[in-house]
Every structure is written in structure tokens, then in C-alpha cells.
Amino acid sequence: MKKCFRCQTPLPTDARFCFHCGAPQPEWNESKVRTAAVIDLEEDIEAQLSEKFFIALKLRVEREHLAERLPEYSERLYQSGFRDIIGRRFAQAADRLQQMSMLGMDQARDINNYVEELYEELLDFFVIRYCKDLNEVELPDAILKYQSVPFSEVNLFEVIRDYLNLGVDKPANFFTDLLQMPLPRLKNASQAYLFPSHGEKIILVADLSILATGKEGFGLTERGLYWKAVLQKPQVVMYSYLSECRRTADWIEINGHFFDAGKPLNLRLLRLLGRLRLWCR
Numbered sequence: 001m002k003k004c005f006r007c008q009t010p011l012p013t014d015a016r017f018c019f020h021c022g023a024p025q026p027e028w029n030e031s032k033v034r035t036a037a038v039i040d041l042e043e044d045i046e047a048q049l050s051e052k053f054f055i056a057l058k059l060r061v062e063r064e065h066l067a068e069r070l071p072e073y074s075e076r077l078y079q080s081g082f083r084d085i086i087g088r089r090f091a092q093a094a095d096r097l098q099q100m101s102m103l104g105m106d107q108a109r110d111i112n113n114y115v116e117e118l119y120e121e122l123l124d125f126f127v128i129r130y131c132k133d134l135n136e137v138e139l140p141d142a143i144l145k146y147q148s149v150p151f152s153e154v155n156l157f158e159v160i161r162d163y164l165n166l167g168v169d170k171p172a173n174f175f176t177d178l179l180q181m182p183l184p185r186l187k188n189a190s191q192a193y194l195f196p197s198h199g200e201k202i203i204l205v206a207d208l209s210i211l212a213t214g215k216e217g218f219g220l221t222e223r224g225l226y227w228k229a230v231l232q233k234p235q236v237v238m239y240s241y242l243s244e245c246r247r248t249a250d251w252i253e254i255n256g257h258f259f260d261a262g263k264p265l266n267l268r269l270l271r272l273l274g275r276l277r278l279w280c281r
């Protein structure tokens with residue numbers, strides 16, 4: 001079984017359309033499920049974790065920062081002593097992976113999910129605490145309080161506020177209370193791109209239109225991201241279907257689609273989507 005990316009209705013794995021909301025479904029490919037484990041539990045686990053961490057660091061810098069600054073991030077890893085910290089974490093992780101194996105939780109998906117979350121949290125801590133002067137955009141320390149916290153225990157409004165730093169510098173064209181958004185702008189947004197499924201709670205709407213018409217911008221709901229850029233078609237990506245989010249010049253790409261809300265917000269949104277992808281996979 002799978003769920004509709006738009007309304008979360010349970011569907012057969014081979015369904016091409018949702019029988020509830022009619023949304024076309026992404027192509028189902030079993031090869032995406034039958035992946036190999038990134039860590040071989042029969043080999044030196046700590047050595048593998050250490051080797052692959054540097055690959056993860058390279059990918060993080062290339063996707064969200066400046067690829068040409070990778071040597072500086074790598075050097076900071078040694079200068080700061082953070083490599084000693086990750087060494088201790090990898091020793092703990094190796095024990096955990098061995099326990100997972102003994103408990104029969106050694107399927108590739110279990111291993112990969114555990115390792116991916118471990119890397120993401122270590123990279124967040126390293127980039128935010130040790131690389132402030134290397135980052136083009138400051139990432140809020142509040143991001144770190146969500147590490148190792150399950151999705152069921154968070155307030156999504158607070159998560160979005162913290163990741164996008166809205167508690168410090170919330171723009172006037174950002175609305176977390178739809179009653180405060182001018183009705184014509186809200187109406188235009190709902191006609192242009194913001195069309196969540198029935199009962200889907202809207203958490204934030206950002207009006208990015210030049211003339212404050214509400215016709216371009218983005219909305220974050222409890223299930224996904226909806227947006228429309230100038231001269232572009234409206235787009236929607238459910239958190240559970242996030243795959244590739246990366247920086248491209250001064251804008252970003254979300255599942256291959258163009259998105260631009262300005263450099264600071266773009267980079268913070270990348271981090272938010274990265275967190276939501278792990279929570280909702």
C-alpha cells in the first residue's frame with residue numbers, strides 16, 4: 001500500500017490516480033524500495049560510517065552552500081575538534097546497528113534510515129555551531145532542538161517558525177494567521193496555487209507577488225508545500241514525496257522544480273524540507 005501524495009488516502013501500490021481526490025500519482029518503482037544497505041554489518045562499521053560521513057558533508061555543502069568552499073568546511077572539521085565528537089558518535093552508532101541486527105532490524109531500509117538521520121543531525125550541529133563564518137546565511141540554533149524528536153511530538157507551526165527564523169525577522173508579507181491576510185490576496189492565492197485537500201491545515205502563506213496581489217508565493221500546510229513563481233506553473237510537493245532539494249545559483253530546486261523566495265529564506269527552507277523529508281518518509 002501507499003498513500004496519495006495530496007490527500008494521504010491509502011491506495012494500492014500500482015494506483016496511477018487517487019480515487020478520492022483524483023490526483024495523478026508518482027510512478028511506482030519497486031527498485032526504489034529494494035535498495036542495498038549503505039553499511040555492511042559484517043565489516044568495520046565505525047570505519048564505514050567515518051568514510052561515508054565525508055561523502056555526506058560534500059553533498060550537504062554542494063546542495064545547500066557553495067561547492068567551492070568545501071575545502072574550508074573540511075578543514076574546519078579538523079581544526080574545531082568536531083571529528084573527535086563524530087568519532088564517539090560513530091562508536092555509539094556501531095553498537096546500535098549491531099543491536100538492530102540482533103533484534104532482526106537489519107533490513108536495508110532500517111539501516112539506511114538510521115544512518116541518514118545520524119548524518120543529517122551531525123551535519124546540522126557541525127554547520128550551525130562550528131561554521132557560522134562559512135555559511136552565507138545564518139541558520140538558527142533553534143533548529144537543533146528537534147534532533148532525535150519524532151514528528152508526532154512536535155508542533156509543526158513552531159518547527160516552521162524556528163527553521164525559517166520567523167520569530168526574529170518575520171516579513172510583513174508572511175501570514176501565519178489567515179484572518180490577518182487581506183481577503184483579495186488570499187482568494188487569489190487559493191485560485192492560483194494554494195489548493196490543499198479537504199481538511200488539510202494551512203500553516204503559513206507567503207505572498208511573493210511584486211504588486212502584493214497574492215498570485216505568486218508559497219504556502220506550507222501540515223502535509224506539503226504549494227507554490228507558484230512568476231511565469232511558472234503552480235507546483236505542489238508533499239513532504240512524504242520529497243526527494244531532491246538543492247541550491248542552484250540564487251534559487252533552489254525542489255524535486256526538480258524552480259523555487260525562489262530570496263537567498264536567506266531559500267537556504268533555510270532547504271533545511272526545513274530536509275527535516276520534514278526525514279520525518280515523513
